[in-house]
Amino acid sequence: MHIADVARSGREGSEYSIRGWIYRTRSSGSIVFSVIRDETGIMQCTVKKSDVAQEDFAGAQKALIESSVECSGLLKKDERAPGGFELRATSFHVVSFAEPFPITANQSEPFLLDNRHLWIRSREQTAVMKIKETLLQGARTWFRENDFFEVTPPILTTNACEGGTTLFSLKYFGQDAYLSQSAQMYLEAMTASLEKVFAVTPSFRAEKSRTPRHLTEYWHMEGEEAWVGNEGNMKIQEELVSAIASSVAKERKDDLALIGRKVDDLKAVEPPFERITYERAIELLNGKGKEMSFGDDLGTDEERLLTEELAAPIFVTNFPKSLKAFYMKDNEDDLRTYKCADMLAPEGFGEIIGGSERETDYGKLIRRMEEQKIPLEPYRWYLDLRKYGSVQHSGFGLGIERVVRWICKLEHIRDATPFPRTPSRIYP
């Protein structure tokens, strides 16, 4: 039986069997206190020399932290036990004795990261992994209820999605190939049959970005929608993100409490999200004493200033063309800008989504690519899409670990993924 179920049933005097890993252990002569952890929680087992077989007691004394064990015993209410209940052991079987566990109190971040394969057993890491799972399920449920098809774009590609960023390259049977940094263009192709699609895939960035919000390998949740403009695109995103927040708030109360995120914080995430134009953002920043003019990009500082006082995400819309990618749609109301929007998470967490309406005019795309010296050849198939019944369409990309970081209020994005890849870490 799982520990949480034993505690919940709470029938004193009944016999239960639990199994898991030793979380804490201490002994004093003829009694051993062994706190056992399983997926659902922790429970103390008291193993008395007089109550169990001799070899069971010897095993309980000898077993170090993280040994795997099975324990049967009578449930007893006891204030001295963590959680208020303990199991008075009638048998205690060590499945596998652990060597001294490297992870103890007062560890440095580098050491913990070197031992990530063991660190993920911690209760905090477990809570984050559960929240991430709930968030993914919540998103998939929302997509399904809103007529999106989940699709499976390729990871190996021949083309960069956006000119500037660095890609991981590899040899593909003698040909140059790259690890995908976005499925966007493939999703655009699929909208002509499925209309609304989404994908959850790994994305790769080869920039040496050493910041609390960058991974070189991360999970990308991307949506693409036919017959949808920039405003409709934002509506989809705010509903999606709100659905994610509310599914976590509903299903992961205990895990949120364990990592110190208030459920009420997530309940404040409700559509519609505030929309401000890039130009308005510049004015606001100037009001906050940040000297900026049209054309300057919003960096870390700027995003923090815009969002640190907020409770819910905001959209910043209509960025200058020089700051964004060639495939975005012209904004006819202000031709200096594109029809695009970034979603910034509150409390200073910053950008979690980048999205836009896509340019459908073949000639405009060619012209921009030539201006920006982007080679046309790898993009032939993408440009082709404009020749066969192109329709208004929009899409977005959400950084899953960035959302996990915000939802869980984590200091660093590497704690939002079990085995983080950063410029200096690819092990374990």
Next chain:
RNA sequence: GGCUCCGUAGUCCAAUGGGCAAGAUAUCUGGCUGUUAACCAGGUGAUGAUCGUUCGAAUCGGUCCGGAGCCGCCA
């Protein structure tokens, strides 16, 4: 790509301005019948690599390797 910092037992760290490498924790041995990452006694175990300065280097300088933080780029 730019700037800054740090490498001492398994781990966390100390060592005034160049002079016996200290402590904690883990582990091991012994003790303890109610612990709360227990307590008491004892044992094992360390200066990232290399070149140099010096009577003498954890400490000063150079090079290399590894890691951390901030910015840019982005999700």
